[in-house]
Amino acid sequence: MNTLTISPSPHVHSGDSVKKNMYGVVIALLPALAASLYYFGLGALIVTLAAVLSCVFFEWAIQKFLLKTEASILDGSAALTGLLLAFNMPTNLPIWIIIIGSLVAIGIGKMSFGGLGNNIFNPALVGRVFLLISFPVQMTLWPEPGKNMTAYLDATTGATPLSVMKEGLANGETVSALMDKIPSITELFYGNMGGSAGEVAAVALIIGLIYMLIRKIITWHIPVTVIGTIAVFTGILHLVNPELYAGPLFHLLTGGVMLGAIFMATDYVTSPMSNKGMVIFGIGIGIITVVIRVFGAYPEGVSFAIIIMNGFVPLIDKYIKPKRFGEVAKTTKA
Structure with a gap:
């Protein structure tokens, strides 16, 4: 048999x-x-x-x-x-x-x-x-883009926009004054600024996001939630005091927000399995990132935020579960 x-x-x-x-x-x-x-x-x-x-x-x-x-x-x-x-x-x-x-x-x-x-x-x-x-x-010596292209260890270095903003605010300068010292929003979008190798060009990272969404390699939940949370949180702070807190576009286009939201947080193994869990995961990353950037000692917080939320993924997966196939919803008697 x-x-x-x-x-x-x-x-x-x-x-x-x-x-x-x-x-x-x-x-x-x-x-x-x-x-x-x-x-x-x-x-x-x-x-x-x-x-x-x-x-x-x-x-x-x-x-x-x-x-x-x-x-x-x-x-x-x-x-x-x-x-x-x-x-x-x-x-x-x-x-x-x-x-x-x-x-x-x-x-x-x-x-x-x-x-x-x-x-x-x-x-x-x-x-x-x-x-x-x-x-x-x-790890905080940042080569300036477009200078000494054939140099390696002897590259000309400078501060990142996040560092300029963090140090300037600590010294009592205003956001509007500091924005004149960093590249324009358009330059930030295209990547003409100091920073890590892969976090400078938001437009290039967004192209990668579109490709992965079309190929269904990832879903929209984590990237959109992380970016949206950071935009809302920093937008509220900016409305409260625009001379003390930079606006959403500055935060989204500088540092590792786009790289982290699109490519690091969406890692299959270290992110939640359910869509609802991904949204919670993304909100947590966004909130922690802004808290570290605005109120912490480091000018950047994306890496720390993702690692901290990685530690919560088992709990998220345990308590945010999709309904079992065939499960009947509980009803209450009138």
Whole structure:
């Protein structure tokens, strides 16, 4: 007698795979990579190659020599982690620091939890936050776009718009006066400002978002909720005191808001499974980001906000569950 074994539902196959989706995100990041190369030249290329190659190497080495498991470097996840890590670093960062960041991202952020699908926190952000705490000077020296394009370690550096705003307000200057010291909103949109390799060009990141939405690699819930929450929160503060709090467009187009909302917060493993959970997750990221930027010591808060909310994902998934298929809604008697 032949036995038919049926696995648990769902039984519908979408045709997607880990490899397909990972490389889909990589493709979506190509416009931002092109913008980074355009603004920062050789430094962006060196940092990107160093991060991607070292992440792939460390995943292969850990699986082969420590975990004794089959290598999974071809699924694209290690390369994507390296690319996102590079996008969260200055383009004049020494290679040895990049390698340390890659080891932390892959070894601690990913493989220590059991590899892809098991990590709690976004591996690239784990590497980035570790470097920011360990090497604060090197991680806050920002090359100026369009200058010394063939330079790497000797690139001309300057302050980011967020740093200018934070320091200026601390010194008693007004928002309107400080806005004259930073690039215009149009320049911020196109990326003509100092910052990490992949966070400067909002237009390039939005192109990547549109591509992923069309390909159904991600849904709109997290990006729109994060961006919307930051816009509403900073908009209210700006209305209360426009000379003390910068407006929504400034906050949305500077720092890592677009990169974080579109590519970091939407990570499959470290974000909620349900649509309602994604909205709660996105609201939390938006609120924490603004609180750190406006009231905290750091000028930027996106990385910390995402990692903090990553820690709440198991709770969100536990208490925000979709209705079971076939479940009958409870009714009360009149």
